[in-house]
Amino acid sequence: MMAFGLLLSCVLLTSGFSAEISVFVQTGDSVQLDIQTQQLPDFDLLSWSNDNSENIVKYLHNSKEVKLHSSYKDRVDFNNKNFSLTLKNMQKTDSRLYTARTSGESDKNIVTYRVSVIDAVEAPVLTVNSNSSSPDPCNFTCIGSNITINFIYNGSSCSPEEVTSDHYTLRLSCIGVSIMCNYSNPVSWKIDTKKVNKICTVNKGKLEAAPAFLPWVIVICLIALASAVIGFCIYKRKKGTQKNEQTIYAEVDVSVILLFFINHRLSFIF
Incomplete structure (x- = not known):
């Protein structure tokens, strides 16, 4: 060497x-x-x-x-x-x-x-204590020989933690969705990394909730649009506006098309 x-x-x-x-x-x-x-x-x-x-x-x-x-x-x-x-x-x-x-x-x-x-350092061990039925953030443990760091990830960011013993240094930090456990001495270093979005309940909940938001917005908008069109037609009938047979058929056609469009969109979304 x-x-x-x-x-x-x-x-x-x-x-x-x-x-x-x-x-x-x-x-x-x-x-x-x-x-x-x-x-x-x-x-x-x-x-x-x-x-x-x-x-x-x-x-x-x-x-x-x-x-x-x-x-x-x-x-x-x-x-x-x-x-x-x-x-x-x-x-x-x-x-x-x-x-x-x-x-x-x-x-x-x-x-x-x-x-x-x-001697060169041994590889550190990074473990996570995560309860899939609990909404609490993940609790990480970073172990390097006789040094240990416990750390709670709040789902967004973290402050690096570092412990030094003799010539050995254990450091736990996070970048984005990665948690890193780095163990080093003056002649060597080794690292263990985990992706929190694959482990932590707090991140899974956020990822699952986000896609459901957009379809419900579309449904509400379609219902509001249908209500406005039907209300406008009723208003015109009550005012006694003269309508020929062709106009009446046209209104029926518009309502049928609108209801078909709403049903089609709902079946697509769900």
Whole structure:
């Protein structure tokens, strides 16, 4: 696997002092520890060592000779141009301090790394407690290892919730109709997502109610129109308007056509 990118803090270098740089690496990966070469003084010997006082690498400047510690011989690469150290196949037991030092007219610590080797996160689990017979919103539970977030979805929006423990972060958020449970650490992340409109009663109710609205509006409008036409015909008869036989037949035809149209529309809608 390729080396995971270094997560570096701001480095303050002064004479005889170096700040620690925190680095996280996934178990089994490699990590490269660098030196700011412009900060190097003249030296006879450059070494990389750990906090167990083991000299992982010794580099003799004049002879260009590189000496590796026996327990690291097959696990390290040393660059004699920029003096960086690459540690391979990192395990949790390799979590410790690593320091570069020079020796010459005086000894000097150049840089110190605090390397933390951690496992990739396991996939989180997002569950929903939804009662199909209840109008209450859905209750979601987001679980990542030993971290848990409980969350109620109100059917429209939500505010992200986040819990951090040690180097692990659990975050529950929503975008549109999707609920997302994201579990991460400095070297990896995994996510579980669910569509709430396929689960939550509150959303199903809204989706079922919407289509029924339009047909009822059409029915009401048709009934109102029929009532207005029939009322107009009755009004004309009461006023004693002279009508010839053709006109009477025309009115009957209009009423028959209108009733046929209403019945046809009702059968289509239902």
